Amino acid sequence: DIHMTQSPSSVSASIGDRVTITCRASQGISSWLAWYQQKPGKPPNLLIYTASTLQSGVPSRFSGSGSGSDFTLTISSLQPEDFATYYCQQANSFPFTFGPGTKVEIK
Amino acid sequence: VHLVESGGDLVQPGRSLRLSCTVSGLSFADKSMSWFRQAPGKGLEWLSFIRSTPYGGTTEYAASVRGRFTISRDDSKSIAYLEMNSLKTEDTAVYYCARGLYDSSGYFDSWGQGTLVTVSS
Numbered sequence: 001d002i003h004m005t006q007s008p009s010s011v012s013a014s015i016g017d018r019v020t021i022t023c024r025a026s027q028g029i030s031s032w033l034a035w036y037q038q039k040p041g042k043p044p045n046l047l048i049y050t051a052s053t054l055q056s057g058v059p060s061r062f063s064g065s066g067s068g069s070d071f072t073l074t075i076s077s078l079q080p081e082d083f084a085t086y087y088c089q090q091a092n093s094f095p096f097t098f099g100p101g102t103k104v105e106i107k
Numbered sequence: 108v109h110l111v112e113s114g115g116d117l118v119q120p121g122r123s124l125r126l127s128c129t130v131s132g133l134s135f136a137d138k139s140m141s142w143f144r145q146a147p148g149k150g151l152e153w154l155s156f157i158r159s160t161p162y163g164g165t166t167e168y169a170a171s172v173r174g175r176f177t178i179s180r181d182d183s184k185s186i187a188y189l190e191m192n193s194l195k196t197e198d199t200a201v202y203y204c205a206r207g208l209y210d211s212s213g214y215f216d217s218w219g220q221g222t223l224v225t226v227s228s
Contacts, residue, residue: 001170032213034213034214034215036151038151042220043203043205043218043219043220043221044151044203044205044215044218045218046208046214046215046216049208049214050214055208055216087150087151089151089153089213090213091212091213091214092213094156094167095153095167095168095169095170096141096153096156096213097153098150098151098152098153099150100150101150101151
């Protein structure tokens with residue numbers, strides 16, 4: 001199985017800050033990576049797929065990069081609605097696996 | 108609401124439960140479907156996947172549920188199912204269904220709100 005790690009596990013940031021979250025796969029997954037946002041009591045919401053493709057309707061302040069085993073999610077200017085937990089997920093092979101999540105909190 | 112899960116309940120260990128995921132307003136027959144779960148206060152866990160019928164309708168499972176859970180689909184009703192047998196206390200979680208972004212895709216663009224399964228004596 002491909003093991004996914006994320007860092008940091010949590011980050012405190014202010015409105016307008018640039019936030020970067022990293023995700024690492026235990027083996028190369030090319031660009032088969034997605035990022036999801038989840039708010040408490042809600043299902044995940046797909047933000048980015050194939051590492052850098054913005055899902056329809058997702059604000060352009062979200063961006064993704066990387067390939068192989070190292071990936072990054074960047075929020076260019078944090079907005080109030082962005083406080084949530086973010087998960088990466090590899091789609092390279094079964095079983096699909098998620099990172100443990102990064103909680104973005106208000107500073 | 109486009110995906111609605113149902114069937115969650117409080118059940119005793121060893122018992123069975125069937126979850127349903129009804130899809131409306133979205134294409135279903137040409138898309139893969141998956142089930143996930145999230146234990147209280149924990150992260151996301153992928154459980155099972157079923158390809159669209161044109162892609163063979165074949166299935167995949169996580170090791171934690173293989174042999175106990177079965178995913179299926181009824182394209183005529185736009186419903187995906189998760190049959191869960193031999194339930195364990197560690198299966199307690201909110202269960203989500205999700206639709207593949209494109210067939211055989213491992214990306215999921217539409218999710219239900221979740222249904223709670225509690226396994227306890």
